[in-house]
Amino acid sequence: MRYDPINPALFKENRERYASSLLPGSLAIFNSNDQFPRSNDQPFPFRQNSDLFYLTGITQEKTILLLYPDCPNPNLREVLFILKGDELLETWEGHKLTRIEATGISGIKKVMFLDDFDVILTEVMVYAENVYLNSTEYIKYFNPVPYRDLRFISDLKEKYPNHTYKRSAPVMHKLRTIKSEEEIALIRKAIDITNKAFQRVLKSLKPGKFEFEVQADIEHEFTINRAEGSAYYPIIASGKNACALHYVSNDQLCNDGDLLLMDFGAEYACYAADITRTIPVNGHFSPRQRACYDTVYRVLQKATTLMVPGNTIDKLNQEVNKMMEQEMISLNLFTREQVSAQSPDKPLYSKYFMHGTSHFLGLDVHDLGSKYEPFKPGMVLTCEPGLYIAEEKIGIRIENNILVTENGPVNLSAEIPVDPDEIEKMMNAYLE
Ligand SMILES: [Mn+2]
Numbered sequence: 480m481r482y483d484p485i486n487p488a489l490f491k492e493n494r495e496r497y498a499s500s501l502l503p504g505s506l507a508i509f510n511s512n513d514q515f516p517r518s519n520d521q522p523f524p525f526r527q528n529s530d531l532f533y534l535t536g537i538t539q540e541k542t543i544l545l546l547y548p549d550c551p552n553p554n555l556r557e558v559l560f561i562l563k564g565d566e567l568l569e570t571w572e573g574h575k576l577t578r579i580e581a582t583g584i585s586g587i588k589k590v591m592f593l594d595d596f597d598v599i600l601t602e603v604m605v606y607a608e609n610v611y612l613n614s615t616e617y618i619k620y621f622n623p624v625p626y627r628d629l630r631f632i633s634d635l636k637e638k639y640p641n642h643t644y645k646r647s648a649p650v651m652h653k654l655r656t657i658k659s660e661e662e663i664a665l666i667r668k669a670i671d672i673t674n675k676a677f678q679r680v681l682k683s684l685k686p687g688k689f690e691f692e693v694q695a696d697i698e699h700e701f702t703i704n705r706a707e708g709s710a711y712y713p714i715i716a717s718g719k720n721a722c723a724l725h726y727v728s729n730d731q732l733c734n735d736g737d738l739l740l741m742d743f744g745a746e747y748a749c750y751a752a753d754i755t756r757t758i759p760v761n762g763h764f765s766p767r768q769r770a771c772y773d774t775v776y777r778v779l780q781k782a783t784t785l786m787v788p789g790n791t792i793d794k795l796n797q798e799v800n801k802m803m804e805q806e807m808i809s810l811n812l813f814t815r816e817q818v819s820a821q822s823p824d825k826p827l828y829s830k831y832f833m834h835g836t837s838h839f840l841g842l843d844v845h846d847l848g849s850k851y852e853p854f855k856p857g858m859v860l861t862c863e864p865g866l867y868i869a870e871e872k873i874g875i876r877i878e879n880n881i882l883v884t885e886n887g888p889v890n891l892s893a894e895i896p897v898d899p900d901e902i903e904k905m906m907n908a909y910l911e
């Protein structure tokens with residue numbers, strides 16, 4: 480792996496917190512992600528299942544974790560199953576984890592090979608009353624592709640129809656929304672690497688550069704700084720492209736006079752950064768661009784102050800929508816009178832600001848957590864107001880990563896330039 484080794488105490492604590500949430504007599508099983516086929520014998524790059532990583536730190540494919548805190552057989556309370564790296568496999572794919580190495584990463588003493596899984600499963604199923612199984616539960620998850628967890632659930636239920644089955648997802652959601660010190664340090668590292676990429680763009684952007692060249696600059700910096708790569712496919716959108724919220728073709732020229740919106744984040748040790756910056760391609764904001772930028776920047780600063788314990792994403796969205804509405808009147812996008820006459824189902828601001836202001840951030844870029852869940856110390860969220868005026872080729876979003884604490888919000892991305900004067904100064908220092 481590219482990242483510095485992580486103290487296995489992190490994963491051990493996570494397992495203890497998970498285990499203490501289970502009912503007595505409960506077994507829990509976690510599977511790694513599938514290796515999704517790309518073509519023929521070629522899989523897409525493997526990314527570990529975030530929950531399995533959270534509990535083990537293991538990034539290798541085909542890994543299974545079995546937790547059974549009060550198992551009558553004390554040897555089977557915590558078992559990790561890994562792929563057996565035989566000579567043939569290692570000739571083709573290189574080194575696979577040994578059992579000792581897997582213990583070193585995860586802190587799990589009992590590591591077995593996958594071939595033993597069925598025998599052990601048969602034994603623990605006889606003792607267990609409840610079985611906690613994992614699956615992806617996310618409010619916007621509509622992916623119809625069946626994955627490893629789903630196949631495992633249906634196989635197990637077919638073989639053992641009389642057990643009581645429980646969902647792991649709500650337990651994991653509760654645990655993963657509150658980040659430990661170690662996790663915050665890893666997110667900070669991902670953000671630091673993302674800052675390095677932004678600095679590189681500030682130095683190298685000029686009119687006539689393609690969006691994919693900017694993407695290459697960003698990904699170069701990610702990779703040489705030990706990120707696994709991007710935590711999500713980067714959005715590099717100049718001019719009107721920035722008004723398509725999930726624009727990812729990144730294939731157009733950055734023209735003189737346009738803005739460039741970049742939504743990008745490194746993934747370091749499976750933890751994500753999620754940053755957006757919008758800068759003028761030629762190093763100078765036009766007066767109108769500057770007025771729009773100042774609007775979003777002002778709303779970003781005000782919204783950040785609302786990220787305090789007890790508030791929710793839902794309430795934050797409502798506040799920010801109100802702020803944006805007022806700002807849009809000042810920008811002459813519509814009038815106060817038009818607002819009074821607007822339909823509540825389709826408020827006028829939603830034409831120019833059509834997404835939420837915040838989401839949880841962690842092992843997943845859109846991390847687990849509900850928009851109705853009150854903020855608590857240790858939560859990490861994005862703050863990302865935007866303004867999209869397609870008819871003026873202006874699309875601006877500014878996104879920071881915020882840690883909620885008892886003493887107020889901490890901007891983890893405070894080092895990444897955001898002040899428009901500072902951005903112009905830095906770009907022009909390089910252009911001269
Ligand atoms: Mn985001």
